[in-house]
Amino acid sequence: MKAVYINGIGSVSIQDQDIFDFNFELISDLSDVNYAKHPSYKEMIPAAMIRRMAQGVKMGIYASQNALNEAEIEIPDAIITGTGMGCLQDSEKFLRAIIDNEEEFLTPTSFIQSTHNTVGSQIALRLGCKGYNFTYVNGANSFENALNDAKLQIENDEANSILVGGIDEISDYTLKLLKKIDVIKNENSSIDFKNPTSIGVPFGEGANFLAISSEKKSNSYAEICDVFVQNKIEISDLKQTVSTFLEANKIDLSQIDVLVVGRNADSNFNEYYTEMETLFEDKTQIYYKHLSAEFDTASAFGVLLAATILKKQEIPNELLWNNKSMSQANYVLCYNQYRGKDHSLVLLRNC
Structure with missing residues (x-):
C-alpha cells in the first residue's frame, strides 16, 4: 500500500x-x-x-x-x-x-x-x-x-x-x-x-x-500512519485499545514521543484524558482546545498542530500540558473524545 x-x-x-x-x-x-x-x-x-x-x-x-x-x-x-x-x-x-x-x-x-x-x-x-x-x-x-x-x-x-x-x-x-x-x-x-x-x-x-x-515532498509535514474511531470505550479498556492500535502499526507505547489530547475544560469526562496521560506520563503532552475552543471537528485543529510539530520539530510553551521536554519527535499520537463518546486516535510519523 x-x-x-x-x-x-x-x-x-x-x-x-x-x-x-x-x-x-x-x-x-x-x-x-x-x-x-x-x-x-x-x-x-x-x-x-x-x-x-x-x-x-x-x-x-x-x-x-x-x-x-x-x-x-x-x-x-x-x-x-x-x-x-x-x-x-x-x-x-x-x-x-x-x-x-x-x-x-x-x-x-x-x-x-x-x-x-x-x-x-x-x-x-x-x-x-x-x-x-x-x-x-x-x-x-x-x-x-x-x-x-x-x-x-x-x-x-x-x-x-x-x-x-x-x-x-x-x-x-x-x-x-x-x-x-x-x-x-x-x-x-x-x-x-x-x-x-x-x-x-x-x-x-x-x-x-x-x-x-501519496507523494512525499521536501516540505511535507508528516506521514499519516493510521486512524481509529470507536463510539464507546470503557475507561478500563482504554489502555488495551491504545496498545492494540499501536501494535497493529508495529510500534509500542515507548515509541510515542508526543501525546496530543483534546481536553476542553469540562469538569466531566476528564477521566479518559487522565488515563491516557498516565499511559504516557514520561512523554511530552500537549493540549490545544484552549486555542480552538470546542466543536465537533475541533480535533482537526489538533491534527494540524501535531503535523506542524513534526515538521518544525518544536513545541511552543503555550501548548505544553506537562513539563516534559522533547528532543526529537518521530511519532505523535492524537487522542480525542467528546462527553465520553466518539473516541479517536490519529497516529502521525515524521517524514
Missing part, C-alpha cells in the same frame, strides 16, 4: 491566521462562546457570492484553498469533509421562514445551502473538481472518518491527492439550546483548562483542512 503524506494545511479558527507559524499572540482567555477571526475573503470569493454564503462555507473555501496552495495542488482527485452540525445558520433561517410565513411562499435558497455537504460541494464547484465528493456527519468523529476515508483511498491507489477537512459554525438559536442543557459553559469569567471546576465547554467554530497525497 502507498504511504500517505500531509503536504499542505489551511485553517480558519478563533486565532490569528499565522498560528501555525508558531509565532503568535494567543487568545488565551476564552469565553463561553468564541467566534472565528475571519480573514479577508474577497481575494478568493467574488463579492456578490460572499454576501450569500454562510460562515462555514466561507471558512471552508479559505482554509481548503490555503491547504491546496501549500501542497501545490490545483485540483484534487477527491474532496472529503466532516462536520458535526453542517451549515446551521442557513438551517435556522429556513426553519424560521417556515414559522414566520406559516409554511407558505418559501424560497428554497436557505434550504439548499443548509445541507451538511454544502461546504464540500461549494469547494468543488469553485475548483471545477468533478471527482469523489463526500461528507461525513458522525458527531465528534466526523473529521476522523473523513480522514480515514481519504487515507484508505490513497493507500489503495484510488486517488493520488485528496483535500480533507472539518468545518463547523456557530448559530444563535442552537447556542441557546446547548446552553440550556449545559453543553456550553454558562460563565463569562476566565476558563481554567488545567483545573476546570464547572461543567460544559467553551464553544467555538472553525475550518481546518489537510491536502494529502
